Amino acid sequence: GKVLVTGANGYIAVWVVKHLLEHGFSVRGTVRRDSSIPYLKETFKAYGDKLEFVVVPDITKDGAFDEAVKGVDAIEHTASPFHMRAKHPQEMIVPAVEGTLSVLRSALAHANDTVKRVVVTASCASVITAQPTPRTFSEADWNELSPRMCEERGADASNTDMYRASKTLAERAAWRFAEENKDKLRFDVAVLNPPFVWGPFIHEVDKPENLNQSMLDWYDTVVKGTRPEEQLTSVSSCFVDVRDLGLAHTLALEKEEAGGERIIVSSGQWNWQDWINAARKVEPSFPPGKTSYNQKEAVYLVNYDTSKCARILGLQLRGLDEVAADMVKQFKERGWVQ
Ligand code: NDP
Numbered sequence: 001g002k003v004l005v006t007g008a009n010g011y012i013a014v015w016v017v018k019h020l021l022e023h024g025f026s027v028r029g030t031v032r033r034d035s036s037i038p039y040l041k042e043t044f045k046a047y048g049d050k051l052e053f054v055v056v057p058d059i060t061k062d063g064a065f066d067e068a069v070k071g072v073d074a075i076e077h078t079a080s081p082f083h084m085r086a087k088h089p090q091e092m093i094v095p096a097v098e099g100t101l102s103v104l105r106s107a108l109a110h111a112n113d114t115v116k117r118v119v120v121t122a123s124c125a126s127v128i129t130a131q132p133t134p135r136t137f138s139e140a141d142w143n144e145l146s147p148r149m150c151e152e153r154g155a156d157a158s159n160t161d162m163y164r165a166s167k168t169l170a171e172r173a174a175w176r177f178a179e180e181n182k183d184k185l186r187f188d189v190a191v192l193n194p195p196f197v198w199g200p201f202i203h204e205v206d207k208p209e210n211l212n213q214s215m216l217d218w219y220d221t222v223v224k225g226t227r228p229e230e231q232l233t234s235v236s237s238c239f240v241d242v243r244d245l246g247l248a249h250t251l252a253l254e255k256e257e258a259g260g261e262r263i264i265v266s267s268g269q270w271n272w273q274d275w276i277n278a279a280r281k282v283e284p285s286f287p288p289g290k291t292s293y294n295q296k297e298a299v300y301l302v303n304y305d306t307s308k309c310a311r312i313l314g315l316q317l318r319g320l321d322e323v324a325a326d327m328v329k330q331f332k333e334r335g336w337v338q
Pocket of ligand 1: 008012031194
């Protein structure tokens with residue numbers, strides 16, 4: 001079968017493409033610019049014409065994906081803004097929501113006979129709300145707070161809320177579309193909700209400053225040591241390895257039971273000091289961070305119930321030490337470690 005991957009040049013998407021190709025699928029990737037294509041062609045040259053590209057300059061335009069969806073058997077929708085530079089929530093929300101609806105509308109209008117499933121790359125951003133005490137979240141939870149903060153505060157909302165609201169509203173829009181069109185749709189929708197995604201990158205990055213948001217945060221904190229010390233143990237969450245998440249996107253197509261499901265794909269908990277300590281086992285010259293830290297006393301505020309992922313996708317997820325070691329290795333190979 002042939003799978004359409006939107007935003008095919010992104011950090012996560014290139015791993016999605018790789019796993020799809022390895023599982024025997026053909027892939028049609030969408031990118032915003034022609035200039036994103038040569039690096040991908042080179043990366044996957046062994047697959048020849050099993051990989052092709054379509055340029056979709058503006059995913060928010062009505063009918064943007066009308067041509068791209070034609071003849072595909074499934075869709076992986078990953079394209080969505082993830083950065084902390086927006087001046088207004090709409091900068092994040094419009095491409096996230098309209099991009100998602102645009103893919104679904106084009107699939108219904110032009111590929112309803114061939115597409116069997118649309119997998120949406122959502123986020124735990126649409127699951128969690130910040131809270132002062134430890135809590136385990138599941139697929140039953142929705143981040144109601146970030147959209148409300150953006151509504152109330154507009155341009156004064158935090159960039160975190162702007163991003164989280166964009167993911168929440170985009171996922172809601174996908175589920176609403178599936179519900180409203182259930183009589184017409186011949187495909188189903190599946191949603192993957194990863195927490196922070198880390199691990200080696202295989203997309204095109206010329207220098208550390210141009211890493212995607214999650215990798216940039218890690219590089220700045222662990223390699224450069226620029227994060228304020230009080231955040232190193234107070235900021236905590238969960239993570240998943242990018243390679244595992246790429247595989248999860250393929251499994252979400254292959255496993256029948258994934259249809260109609262929202263699935264949290266999360267490996268384990270972290271705080272920044274845990275990453276620093278793991279990285280320093282491989283590269284002791286990195287800044288030590290908070291040397292008084294004792295992991296046995298760490299408080300992790302966020303946990304996820306991952307039983308659905310285990311049951312439906314059943315994949316092994318890499319742990320923190322392995323992910324950290326592989327990232328350090330790559331940064332060193334690139335010459336990005338002083
Ligand atoms: P990247 O920034 O590497 O990739 C984002 C992709 O989306 C790129 O292809 C980018 O295209 C495209 N894109 C961004 N904004 C727009 C826009 N306005 N119009 C069209 N395309 C756009 O990030 P990731 O790979 O990390 O993110 C991929 C997906 O995973 C996103 O949906 C993100 O929300 C989600 N996610 C990421 C997590 C993480 O920790 N990295 C955690 C949870 C979810 P271009 O290169 O042209 O800008």
